[in-house]
Amino acid sequence: MxxxxxxxxxxxxxxxxxxxxxxxxxxxxxxxxxxxxxxxxxxxxxxxxxxxxxxxxxxxxxxxxxxxxxxxxxxxxxxxxxxxxxxxxxxxxxxxxxFGGGSRGPRRGADIGYVLELDLEEAVAGVEKRIEIPTLAECSACAGTGSEDRKLEPCLTCHGRGQVRFQRGIFTMQQACPDCGGRGQTVRNPCRVCHGAGRIEDEKILSVKIPAGVDNGDRIRLAGEGEAGPPGTPPGDLYVEVRVREHPIFRRDGDDLHCEVPIRISQAALGAVVNVPTLGGEVEIRIPAETQTGKVFRIRGKGVRSVRSRVPGDLYCRIVVETPVNLTAEQRELLEKFEATFTGEEGRRHSPRSATFLDGVKAFWDRMTSS
Missing domain, CATH: 1.10.287.110 (DnaJ domain)
Known part of the structure; x- marks a missing residue:
């Protein structure tokens, strides 16, 4: 080709x-x-x-x-x-x-990824977590050398340089030694525990400090806490990725929080002062008379102080007018009397959206029947 x-x-x-x-x-x-x-x-x-x-x-x-x-x-x-x-x-x-170094020498240990699930409160406030990581650790029997007597000898192929050169046409090429992997040393007496690898499968427990304000997808790098590398090479890194669990009340959007606040019909019609939750405790908001479902109230500074901006976001409270259920006989009677007052033009004045909707429906059917 x-x-x-x-x-x-x-x-x-x-x-x-x-x-x-x-x-x-x-x-x-x-x-x-x-x-x-x-x-x-x-x-x-x-x-x-x-x-x-x-x-x-x-x-x-x-x-x-x-x-x-x-x-x-x-x-x-x-x-x-x-x-x-x-x-x-x-x-x-x-x-x-x-990449922090090409192929001039042996590679370091592999990086490890770990997904850490947090509650919203933990992500916002910051927390310290202990995690258990399966990994390749340095063999303690040979101190990571891979050698039973912990002695390494110069590689006979590259003579300890870790690199080999050869001719390719008019060019002289160089690459990591294929026998020692670029280390420049070889094991003559392999360790009986790790069989010369210098590493063994293990688990380790780490304490991870999660800074306040982290969000979904944020990663925390712990240098040197990844897998141990081949003999004579440094370990990799551990990357802890944050996943925030769904919250029963709040939904996070960047630095802002959103929630729904249910109120009764009477509170929506007459106005009221209601307590709403925040991550720092309850605060009061004043609901004006004649408030409709969907009205949003903004509470400044009650969102999240992210790890990047350090400026707190806001809390947005969306009002939901709740229909009462499980009515008593007295409540039902009162509502029936109340409903009876919504007749004729007086009813239209009290329910403008409903009146507009009904007018739209009537006009639609008029067009349908006349066509």
Whole structure:
């Protein structure tokens, strides 16, 4: 299958500057890097394609050859072997910025993700939680060395350097040593507990401080609390993702809180002072006479003080006029007398929305019958 144009691979014009090439490659690397797409063969292929394109276009001499002759400039017999897309070391300077180090040495331990469920009150006020994490921990029998006697010997393949070099056409390539994984040392006498891995399956209990104001999806990073790395490498990190449980009263929207406040028909008609809950205790709001369902009252500063803004949001109380149930005989009689007063034009004056609705219904049927 023919190769795609290198400029097309990186999404840049043929007169792109070195800085534009670098930015384009970083975007490509961030999108397709294997660490971000584990097990995705298509992403891995795209990543290699991006690396190959950048290796050529970032070198002035290779770029001139490519601009003049295209891919043929790197075919056997034209001027040397083509670029090797699987040699990570060529791009170490870029991955040092993007991922904290390319493939110049052994990788650190894997990061761990943990989902922590909180009540709304805990998320708003902040809390300290103890969590239990299944992980790969450093083997205590060999102190993480993987060696029964805790002694490591220089790798015979790379002579302790952790890197090997080889020739590919006119280019000299370098990559992590395949025998020692880039560590530069090997185990001659494997530990009987971890079988030379330097790590064992374990569980650990951690105390996590959750800052006040966290919300769904917020992540807290605990450096060095991830899986232990291979012998001689640092551990990964632990990322605790917050999930806030649904609350029976409040709904959070950013820094604001929303709730519904049910009131009786008499309170809505005559006006009243009602107590409404907040996360800091009850407050009073004054309901004016003739309040309808859907009216929203705003209570400033009774929302959430987020971890980002540090400015508290507001509480929005939506009024819901509740129909009374389980009426006594006396209550039913009073309501019947009250309903009897809503007749003729007097009734229309007291129920403007109902009157408007009925007028609309009458007009609709008039149109239907006349058509």
């Amino acid at each position: 023919s190769k795609r144009d290198y400029y097309e691979v990186l999404g840049v014009s043929r007169n792109a500057s070195d800085e534009e090439l670098k930015k384009a490659y970083r975007r490509c690397a961030m999108k397709y890097h294997p660490d971000r797409n584990p097990g995705d063969a298509s992403a891995e292929a795209a990543f290699k394609e991006c690396k190959e394109a950048y290796e050529v276009l970032s070198d002035p001499a290779k770029r001139r050859a490519y601009d003049a002759h295209g891919h043929a400039a790197f075919e056997q017999g034209f001027g040397g072997g083509g670029p090797a897309p699987d040699m990570d070391d060529i791009f170490g300077d870029i991955f040092g910025t993007i």
